[in-house]
Amino acid sequence: MFKHMHRHHCGPRGGGEWRRGPFTVSWEVGGDHDRGRGRGRRMFDGGELRLVVLKLIADETRHGYELIRAIEELTGGAYAPSPGIVYPTLSLLDEMGLVAEQQSDDAKKRFAITEAGQAHLAENQAQVAALIARLTELGAHRERTDGAPIRRAMGNLRMAVQGRLGRGDLDDEKLHEVVAMIDELAQKIERLR
Structure with a gap:
């Protein structure tokens, strides 16, 4: 597997570089029409999206649509995860006991963080901070450029x-x-x- 370096090149939607030993793989996420899909590297790898979603739920109780909007706002509209990614992530976090469904006045499933979720966030505090910084950096770059x-x-x-x-x-x-x-x-x- 390639290991992610902490260096990011932000084009209109971001990009970066992965290295392992003598091998370097550069990537550039596609243009504005990709909206996080298509060619290039995914915005999140492995458990990164789970950590971002968990952090956003820790900030306030949310449902899937609000999570999509919150991530899109962090990136200044450069990236919005699809419902097909967010809702399974919410289900997984619920199954893991890191979030729990809350009663809601409407038909939408709202989730709140659990004690186990708070502990998981604390264990991964540095990675969470880096992920949020990456998203806000992408948003700041986007705002400056287009x-x-x-x-x-x-x-x-x-x-x-x-x-x-x-x-x-x-x-x-x-x-x-x-x-x-x-x-x-x-x-x-x-x-x-």
Whole structure:
């Protein structure tokens, strides 16, 4: 296996270098359209995503969608993990006894950290700090280089619309309202001088 070096090269979505002995493998995560998928190295390896999710849940009780948004905000919109990665991670953390489902007023499963989860975070404090620093560094780089606030806002809009569509509770009238709001916003942006 290659061992990760602490040196990171941040392109639009990040990149870096892995070394083992005489071998060096450089990587560059794909462009803006990849959203964490496609060519290049994954954003997280092994248990890294579990640690990030656990840290975010330790900060406040959250459900899967909130975790996706929190990670996306840390990176300034440069990376958002897919639900297909986040929800199995939550299930695994729950099975490991590191988080526990909490009662919620809505249908979403909210999770809180357990004592075992707090202990696990404490044992891995340095790695957690490095992971959060890596995400915020990527976000800071993105903000400096390419209109991150607009991309973040667009990502929030996308996630909100996908969330509502995913719940399946939009009747035709509400669906037309959402479409009208998006169309109105697009027209206002086109008219900006």
